[in-house]
Amino acid sequence: MDWKKLKEQQPVTSRVLRHALDRQQLAHAYLLEGPNGTGKSGTALLLAQTLFCEAPVDGEPCGDCRNCRRIISGNHPDVIRVIPEEGAASIKKEQVAYLMKEFAYHGTESARKIFIIESAEKMTVQAENSLLKFIEEPYPGTLALLTTDHIHQLLDTIVSRCQILSFVPLSDQVVETELETAGRPHNLARTAAELTHDRDEAEDLCADPWFAGARSIVLQLVKKLGDSAHAVLPFVYEQIAPVCDSTPRVAMALDLMLFWYRDLLSLQLGRSDALIYDDQTEMLKSQMLRYSPDQLVQAMGFILEGRRQLDAHVNGLSVLERLTVRLGGIH
Secondary structure, eight states: OOOHHHHOHHHHHHHHHHHHHTTTOOEEEEESSSSSTSSSHHHHHHHHHHHSSSSSBBBBOOOOOOHHHHHHHHHHEEEEEEETTTTTTSSHHHHHHHHHHHHTTSSSSSSOEEEETTTTTGGGGGHHHHHHHHHSSOOTTEEEEEEEEGGGGGGGHHHHTSEEEEOOOHHHOOOOOOOHHOOHHHHHHHHHHHHHHHHHHHHHHOOOOHHHHHHHHHHHHHHHTTTTSSHHHIIIIIIIHHHHHHHHHHHHHHHHHHHHHHHHHHHHTTTTGSSSSSGGHHHHHHTTOOOOHHHHHHHHHHHHHHHHHHTTOOOOOOOHHHHHHHHHHHH
């Protein structure tokens, strides 16, 4: 994370923090809240680097000095990060008690100390109560940065004593670009970005061989559904069912099918820039002529109904069977 990237992805947060830095008026505690994968932890580290960098350039940390490297690696003595211990579901009182002890000391290498508590909603009530004392009566030179995906799970007393910075979901384009920059294929990056605004979840999808296979097999299915000459149910039993062997996987397959019919409608409306399956343009153009806009809306309605059935715990294969029959009848 750097300030340019933060400004592009989270302009409000960037503006608030830059203004406070420029005026040397940072609050003593910030609560960075918002969906997972929106850059909260990266922003906390960026702020720490900005405050400790030995060779900043126009207010931007260099990223290469000893302090910048130690902050990223977790080895800076005055920047302490707290996360749930390995195998634990919560941040315990003992972890916060250690922080409280550190609060009482001056910084090892400077007059400043920074404490980053990630997934703060995972603190036990006892841990939150221990932290509350610092937030109410902060020691000079200390800065607390809390990140959370679920602000409503924190004590109101903690929330009310922090300056809140809200992070908005990343756009599909931002997620797609970051995935491609990381070396993920365009077709997978675009589809994964549409499925989730969470950059980390999208990365996990692209890294999972199952996802690429599911995308490919769903494309085979919708091609057969567009051609009434093909027998589709045997394909569902023999190819789709073994791949979609759990409710979450069936749900994702339905989402991938929904994207296809939405792409067909987008083409009919002259919005080729909105295509998710932009690597399948010729196939989409071929099928587009076989459906009216009303038929495509009907197909999407069938798929959404299938998703609701899954949510109601209807067997996944039964949902796929019924949906395939209904979609195959639209011509």
